[in-house]
Every structure is written in structure tokens, then in C-alpha cells.
Amino acid sequence: GNSVTQMEGPVTLSEEAFLTINCTYTATGYPSLFWYVQYPGEGLQLLLKATKADDKGSNKGFEATYRKETTSFHLEKGSVQVSDSAVYFCALGMEYGNKLVFGAGTILRVKS
Amino acid sequence: DSGVTQTPKHLITATGQRVTLRCSPRSGDLSVYWYQQSLDQGLQFLIQYYNGEERAKGNILERFSAQQFPDLHSELNLSSLELGDSALYFCASSVGGIVTDTQYFGPGTRLTVL
Numbered sequence: 001g002n003s004v005t006q007m008e009g010p011v012t013l014s015e016e017a018f019l020t021i022n023c024t025y026t027a028t029g030y031p032s033l034f035w036y037v038q039y040p041g042e043g044l045q046l047l048l049k050a051t052k053a054d055d056k057g058s059n060k061g062f063e064a065t066y067r068k069e070t071t072s073f074h075l076e077k078g079s080v081q082v083s084d085s086a087v088y089f090c091a092l093g094m095e096y097g098n099k100l101v102f103g104a105g106t107i108l109r110v111k112s
Numbered sequence: 113d114s115g116v117t118q119t120p121k122h123l124i125t126a127t128g129q130r131v132t133l134r135c136s137p138r139s140g141d142l143s144v145y146w147y148q149q150s151l152d153q154g155l156q157f158l159i160q161y162y163n164g165e166e167r168a169k170g171n172i173l174e175r176f177s178a179q180q181f182p183d184l185h186s187e188l189n190l191s192s193l194e195l196g197d198s199a200l201y202f203c204a205s206s207v208g209g210i211v212t213d214t215q216y217f218g219p220g221t222r223l224t225v226l
Contacts, residue, residue: 032211032212041219042219043114043116043202043204043217043218043219043220044155044202044204044217045114045216045217046214046215046216049212049214051212089155093211093212094211095210095211095212098160098167098168098209098210098211099145099157099160099168099170099211100157100211100215101157102154102155102156102157103154104154105154105155
């Protein structure tokens with residue numbers, strides 16, 4: 001079946017450090033890929049998405065590129081801030097079935 | 113604020129009971145999704161409604177049911193509750209019904225079954 005694997009956290013970084021959160025997927029067919037962020041006590045928010053291979057999603061300094069050859073969608077940010085502390089979820093969606101499959105989530109903690 | 117509202121915020125009940133969770137989607141959104149978030153299972157899709165009709169089904173137990181009303185609000189009914197049903201239940205909405213539409217999540221209802 002379709003699944004998403006994320007790197008385990010928590011990831012702890014100092015402010016202005018470079019961030020990478022790894023995400024790989026298994027899917028039959030060609031999924032769309034998403035990163036969602038959940039701040040403490042809140043629901044999830046879409047951070048970025050890519051709907052086909054080689055697409056790059058970007059938002060608020062975060063980027064991820066849909067790599068079909070490595071079945072990956074790693075999240076990166078050049079310089080993290082304390083306000084980026086949250087849980088980050090990678091997800092895939094298939095048009096048939098019309099549902100999102102989420103990874104386990106990665107906790108990010110940024111220290112000042 | 114995503115524009116999606118969920119009530120109640122917290123619910124504490126006993127095993128064997130039945131509860132109803134309510135969701136109001138963003139204005140103009142026709143699709144509503146329900147998710148369950150727990151420590152052991154992670155974030156799991158339960159069910160989707162589009163304009164009043166069931167569109168997709170995930171890992172929803174038979175003891176759970178949902179519906180979307182003509183005014184587009186949705187309710188998730190959980191019956192014969194078990195300890196393992198304790199979780200955070202999220203509702204999300206989107207303008208259309210396809211997977212690439214952005215889903216806007218509500219703040220969630222935290223259910224505790226004692």
C-alpha cells in the first residue's frame with residue numbers, strides 16, 4: 001500500500017541553522033506530495049506541495065523537490081527561526097481514493 | 113485562524129458511550145474530511161464528504177459514522193466508545209473534492225474516554 005516514511009525526531013537546531021527533514025514515499029502510480037506543519041495546540045496547515053516529478057514547492061523560506069527517481073520529498077530551509085518550532089508532516093495523495101496518507105511527523109525544536 | 117470551526121474543544125466520556133463531534137467548514141468549501149490523531153496510530157484519514165455525499169473512506173471503524181448536512185456542516189458520531197478511541201479528531205475542509213486541493217484544518221476536538 002501507499003506509505004510515507006519521515007526521519008525520526010526530535011530535531012534540535014540553533015537559530016539560523018540549516019534544516020533538512022527527510023521524507024520518502026512508497027506509492028503505486030504518481031502521487032502528489034505535501035508538507036504540513038502543526039504548531040502547538042493548533043490544527044495542521046499546508047506548508048507546500050508538489051503535484052508532479054521535479055516540481056519544487058516553496059513557502060515561507062521552506063522548499064522541497066519531488067524526486068521520482070529517489071521517491072523523496074525532503075524539506076529544507078536555509079536559516080531556521082525559533083518560530084519554526086513545530087511538528088512537520090510529510091504526506092502523499094493519490095487521485096484514486098482521494099485521501100492523504102501522512103508520515104509519523106517530525107518534531108523540530110529551534111533554540112535561540 | 114483557518115476558518116474551520118470544531119465543537120466541542122474537549123470531550124470527556126466513559127466507555128460504551130456515544131458522542132457527536134461537529135465541524136463547520138470554511139465559507140465556500142464543499143468538501144469536509146475527518147482525521148484521527150493518536151500517539152500510537154499517528155494521523156489517519158477517516159472519511160470525506162463532498163457536497164453532502166460520501167466521497168472517500170479511510171480507516172473508519174464501523175462504530176463510527178459521519179454525515180454532511182445541506183448547510184455543509186458535518187458531524188462525526190462515535191459510538192460504543194473504547195479506551196483506544198481517545199484521540200484528537202480533526203476536521204478539514206477544501207473548496208473542491210480532489211486530493212490536490214488545499215485542506216484547511218480546524219483546531220481539533222480532544223476526546224478522552226475513561
